[in-house]
Amino acid sequence: MQSPETGSAPLEAAQRQRGPVTLLLRRRNHREWMLWALAWLLVLALAWHVSWRARDRIVAQDMQRLQGQAQAVEIHLTRHLKAISAALAGAGQLLPPDLAAAPSVPFPLKLLVEAMPGVRGLQITDRDGRVLAASQPELTDRDVSARPYFMTVRASSQPDTLYVSPPFRSVLGNFTTVLSRTLHDTDGRFSGVISASLDVDYFEIVLRALLYAPDARATIAHGDGPIIMSSPLEDARIGFDLNQPGSLFRVHMQSGRMHNLLQGRMVGKSEMRMMALRAVEPAALLLDRPLVVYMSRHTDAVLAPWWAELRTELLLLVLTMAVSAVWLRWHQGRRHLQERTERKAAQAERESARRLEFGLRGADLGLWEWNLADDTITVNAREMEMLGYPPTDEPLSAEFWRALLHSDDQAETERAIAAHLRNEAPSYRLEHRYRHRDGHWIWVLTHAMVMQRTARGKPLRVVGTHLDISERKRSQLELERMNAQLAALSLTDGLTGVANRRQFDQTLALEWARGLRNHQPLALLMLDVDHFKRYNDHLGHPEGDAALRAVAQVLSGCLRTPVEKLMRYGGEEFAVLLIDADAHAGARVAQRCLDAIAQARLPHPDSPLSPWISVSIGVASLVPQPEHVQEQLVMAADAALYRAKEQGRVRYEIATADDTLKRPTGLQPLMP
Ligand SMILES: Nc1nc2c(ncn2[C@@H]2O[C@H](COP(=O)(O)OP(=O)(O)OP(=O)(O)O)[C@@H](O)[C@H]2O)c(=O)[nH]1
Numbered sequence: 001m002q003s004p005e006t007g008s009a010p011l012e013a014a015q016r017q018r019g020p021v022t023l024l025l026r027r028r029n030h031r032e033w034m035l036w037a038l039a040w041l042l043v044l045a046l047a048w049h050v051s052w053r054a055r056d057r058i059v060a061q062d063m064q065r066l067q068g069q070a071q072a073v074e075i076h077l078t079r080h081l082k083a084i085s086a087a088l089a090g091a092g093q094l095l096p097p098d099l100a101a102a103p104s105v106p107f108p109l110k111l112l113v114e115a116m117p118g119v120r121g122l123q124i125t126d127r128d129g130r131v132l133a134a135s136q137p138e139l140t141d142r143d144v145s146a147r148p149y150f151m152t153v154r155a156s157s158q159p160d161t162l163y164v165s166p167p168f169r170s171v172l173g174n175f176t177t178v179l180s181r182t183l184h185d186t187d188g189r190f191s192g193v194i195s196a197s198l199d200v201d202y203f204e205i206v207l208r209a210l211l212y213a214p215d216a217r218a219t220i221a222h223g224d225g226p227i228i229m230s231s232p233l234e235d236a237r238i239g240f241d242l243n244q245p246g247s248l249f250r251v252h253m254q255s256g257r258m259h260n261l262l263q264g265r266m267v268g269k270s271e272m273r274m275m276a277l278r279a280v281e282p283a284a285l286l287l288d289r290p291l292v293v294y295m296s297r298h299t300d301a302v303l304a305p306w307w308a309e310l311r312t313e314l315l316l317l318v319l320t321m322a323v324s325a326v327w328l329r330w331h332q333g334r335r336h337l338q339e340r341t342e343r344k345a346a347q348a349e350r351e352s353a354r355r356l357e358f359g360l361r362g363a364d365l366g367l368w369e370w371n372l373a374d375d376t377i378t379v380n381a382r383e384m385e386m387l388g389y390p391p392t393d394e395p396l397s398a399e400f401w402r403a404l405l406h407s408d409d410q411a412e413t414e415r416a417i418a419a420h421l422r423n424e425a426p427s428y429r430l431e432h433r434y435r436h437r438d439g440h441w442i443w444v445l446t447h448a449m450v451m452q453r454t455a456r457g458k459p460l461r462v463v464g465t466h467l468d469i470s471e472r473k474r475s476q477l478e479l480e481r482m483n484a485q486l487a488a489l490s491l492t493d494g495l496t497g498v499a500n501r502r503q504f505d506q507t508l509a510l511e512w513a514r515g516l517r518n519h520q521p522l523a524l525l526m527l528d529v530d531h532f533k534r535y536n537d538h539l540g541h542p543e544g545d546a547a548l549r550a551v552a553q554v555l556s557g558c559l560r561t562p563v564e565k566l567m568r569y570g571g572e573e574f575a576v577l578l579i580d581a582d583a584h585a586g587a588r589v590a591q592r593c594l595d596a597i598a599q600a601r602l603p604h605p606d607s608p609l610s611p612w613i614s615v616s617i618g619v620a621s622l623v624p625q626p627e628h629v630q631e632q633l634v635m636a637a638d639a640a641l642y643r644a645k646e647q648g649r650v651r652y653e654i655a656t657a658d659d660t661l662k663r664p665t666g667l668q669p670l671m672p
């Protein structure tokens with residue numbers, strides 16, 4: 001049973017491992033959101049900058065337009081003032097010098113008024129302020145001496161000045177503004193005033209014609225501040241004094257400039273307006289006070305299209321922001337999922353690699369992975385250890401590996417790899433040698449296969465194992481060597497060291513079959529030591545053995561092995577098989593053997609023939625036929641040997657045709 005502490009330990013360890021990863025991911029997400037916010041701040045700032053510049057352009061364009069309209073009003077007004085001034089001056093000159101004495105005005109004022117657009121009435125006043133004549137008869141004889149406009153004119157009394165009165169409520173009940181010029185008698189003294197009252201309705205129409213937007217307003221004010229007229233007409237505003245602290249009118253007047261473009265609130269109104277203000281003070285007219293024309297528009301109305309566009313742009317931006325935020329959140333979620341899956345897979349792969357490494361260690365296998373793209377090899381520690389190098393995690397050049405390969409194994413290795421890479425074999429397995437770091441060769445068993453190919457079958461990655469089989473290989477080679485030795489021994493005569501009877505039988509069978517196939521003759525020499533029994537009896541068997549070894553050595557020396565090969569047939573009898581040789585060729589070799597033995601002068605102390613060892617030889621030859629058996633050749637050679645013994649020994653005899661035709665009892669040819 002696990003204690004609760006021990007039971008939760010792996011879980012805590014897993015959480016501890018997960019902790020830093022989660023923290024890192026959170027930080028990355030946080031960074032991305034910061035970047036997202038920063039990017040959007042920049043976009044918003046840029047959008048705001050562009051939009052604000054568009055707003056400024058709209059304001060500037062409208063200001064210019066207001067300026068143009070104000071200028072048009074100024075031109076119009078100047079012409080009227082000039083015309084009225086000229087009319088008043090002309091009428092004044094037609095008046096008699098002594099107005100008081102004059103019975104009446106010599107021209108009808110009403111007619112003059114009708115000829116002057118923008119003028120509602122005309123009146124002539126004497127020096128005391130009594131109305132001598134007026135275009136409206138009801139005003140005649142009235143006393144206007146207390147009226148500010150009269151008092152101002154009389155006080156100043158400048159002959160060429162056109163006096164412009166502030167608007168005031170006339171006796172007729174309506175607001176009016178009066179333009180006046182002084183009259184002088186023949187001595188140049190002030191004799192009265194001729195005045196024209198302006199037709200507000202007329203000017204309102206003129207101003208209205210210049211308004212290009214529903215919220216536009218045109219105003220003409222007196223230089224002292226009161227509004228003379230405005231369009232759209234607002235009776236309540238006529239006479240309203242604009243010359244108040246902080247008013248745009250005062251700003252304009254104090255600027256000393258003839259025209260200004262200003263923005264601000266109008267006196268008595270809460271709305272923001274854009275204004276073009278122009279002072280009307282033509283040089284050709286001596287006005288006692290300037291007039292001020294201003295055209296204005298409601299700022300909000302001017303900017304309404306801009307605001308609408310800005311709202312649309314903001315909406316689009318907010319929508320895009322929302323979409324990008326949703327996308328980022330989705331992307332982070334998906335990535336998180338993907339990374340978690342990859343982490344799990346990597347962990348599983350690590351564990352599997354650990355298990356594999358453990359398994360490979362146990363199996364003493366070196367593991368290698370060949371990356372064909374860059375021709376590098378990554379190996380495990382065992383692989384490096386196998387070759388005497390320290391372990392490394394770095395990929396190594398495949399060329400380094402190829403250089404370690406034994407030159408004798410190169411061709412076969414390359415052939416096997418190439419065949420597998422061409423997909424001709426599911427894997428390859430071969431044994432070869434590698435040079436150990438110490439310089440000695442180790443035998444390695446390679447087993448490898450392609451682990452990854454492109455879609456078109458091009459190999460990308462090969463994984464394989466190496467097993468050090470040097471020990472096994474050494475044992476195998478030793479075994480092979482011993483087997484070969486054994487095989488040789490089994491075919492060698494133990495006493496004389498020449499081929500034994502078994503080898504004779506095998507060689508004869510082999511060459512018989514070849515002769516049969518090729519229709520080539522075979523010759524056989526049977527050699528027997530003469531009177532060897534006597535040798536043994538005289539000197540003993542060990543000496544007899546030595547003599548047999550000496551005879552074998554002499555005979556081997558005179559034969560051209562392996563074509564003429566000496567074999568011990570048995571006892572003191574030897575045989576020589578000659579390939580593609582007839583009886584004459586056999587006889588030549590027999591004579592050579594007899595000569596060699598004679599020249600060797602091996603002592604035989606008990607031979608009745610000579611003091612030296614001698615041999616007798618039987619020679620037989622035939623072309624193997626299907627109806628023959630190979631023993632026929634041996635029997636024929638034996639028969640010839642028998643005859644050689646009979647005829648005195650130390651000689652050779654050639655088998656006769658009869659000898660050759662004798663067949664051993666019970667032996668039948670394979671193909672009779
Ligand atoms: N020392 C020794 N003697 C052997 C060996 N094999 C056979 N002999 C002897 O060789 C002798 C052969 O004698 P025989 O067959 O009578 O023939 P021979 O005395 O040589 O007389 P001919 O052949 O008629 O000249 C025997 O005495 C065998 O014992 C051997 O391996 N060693």
